[in-house]
Amino acid sequence: MNPVRPQTKSEHGDLLFKCQHCASPLIVDAAAAGMTLNCQRCGKPTVVPMMSVPVSPTSPQELTDLQRKLKENESQRTEVTGYINQLSIQLHRWKLRLQTLNERKDELEEEVRKNS
Ligand SMILES: [Zn+2]
Structure with missing residues (x-):
């Protein structure tokens, strides 16, 4: 399993998305697309989307x-x-x-x- 670490910038080959529970911005290796990982912030399982989701400031x-x-x-x-x-x-x-x-x-x- 790929490590999940909170980050604000997306690197090439990484997926940027928000935790389904706490909306914390998370970044994982693109290989983790479609997998369910535990959020580093709230610890709940969250689904990694197939594509990056823009995490722009409100x-x-x-x-x-x-x-x-x-x-x-x-x-x-x-x-x-x-x-x-x-x-x-x-x-x-x-x-x-x-x-x-x-x-x-x-x-x-x-x-x-x-x-x-
Ligand atoms: Zn979370």
Whole structure:
């Protein structure tokens, strides 16, 4: 297995790519194309692509876009969390209602038994 070392520049015959997990820039010998290697930074197995993937620094435009997506993600998470909380309260109420009905059923059955 070829050693994986973090680097920023690609040499001839090497493959430059990003770890699938931590996006850390990695460089390996071209012979490792298609193989699965453990990332040197996070230690997780990551697939070496058949061709180099450009690892360019993030542009201000891309950064703005990422921040927008993050904000969007956050508001969606808040919304979903709200739904989950609402439904949890609803579920709790239905459970209490069922419990009351079960208690009532026992009482009624007891009455029937006594009078039959
Ligand atoms: Zn990694």
